[in-house]
Amino acid sequence: MRIWYTALIFLFLHLNLPQYQTACVLANTSLNASVRHLTLQPEHSLAFIPGQFFLLRIRGIDSEYVERSYSAANFSSGEILEFVIRLEPHGKMSTLIEALKTNDVIDIKGPFGKFGFQALPSDVKKIVMVAGGVGISP
Numbered sequence: 001m002r003i004w005y006t007a008l009i010f011l012f013l014h015l016n017l018p019q020y021q022t023a024c025v026l027a028n029t030s031l032n033a034s035v036r037h038l039t040l041q042p043e044h045s046l047a048f049i050p051g052q053f054f055l056l057r058i059r060g061i062d063s064e065y066v067e068r069s070y071s072a073a074n075f076s077s078g079e080i081l082e083f084v085i086r087l088e089p090h091g092k093m094s095t096l097i098e099a100l101k102t103n104d105v106i107d108i109k110g111p112f113g114k115f116g117f118q119a120l121p122s123d124v125k126k127i128v129m130v131a132g133g134v135g136i137s138p
Contacts, residue, residue, distance in 0.1 A: 020057060021046075023108040026080070028100045036097055037073075038083045042108055046078040051115035054081065057107035058096040065107075068093045072111070081108070 023040040031037050046054070050072070057067040074082035087094040100106070120127075 018109045020107040020109045022105050025100050025102055025104045034087045036085045038085055040081045048072055048111035050075055052111035052113045054108055054110035066092045
């Protein structure tokens with residue numbers, strides 16, 4: 001048992017996995033009754049490429065953390081992160097996101113995922129893509 005524990009700690013420390021950091025809420029705007037535009041400024045820049053996602057973590061009323069993944073809705077060098085989030089009726093995270101105010105602090109980790117055009121062969125000339133959902137944003 002101790003060997004497995006030591007191996008897991010070694011892997012965790014040496015895989016260079018992103019760690020949580022704090023992010024300040026710059027804006028939390030209602031786009032309609034069920035969609036929010038959340039703008040965050042992470043403590044340290046989180047460079048990302050389009051198609052990647054982040055984990056947001058907020059401590060709930062019961063002091064338990066609630067964590068969900070959201071795709072970035074902007075393109076930047078990571079100083080400012082924007083998310084377009086659909087609120088689910090009676091959802092734990094939705095309730096917490098809806099209540100966020102400017103200057104509140106939450107936790108963020110990422111980026112994750114590898115969706116993008118980097119892996120396409122160089123001879124590809126045209127691509128047709130169809131997508132939908134609230135996570136598809138500029």
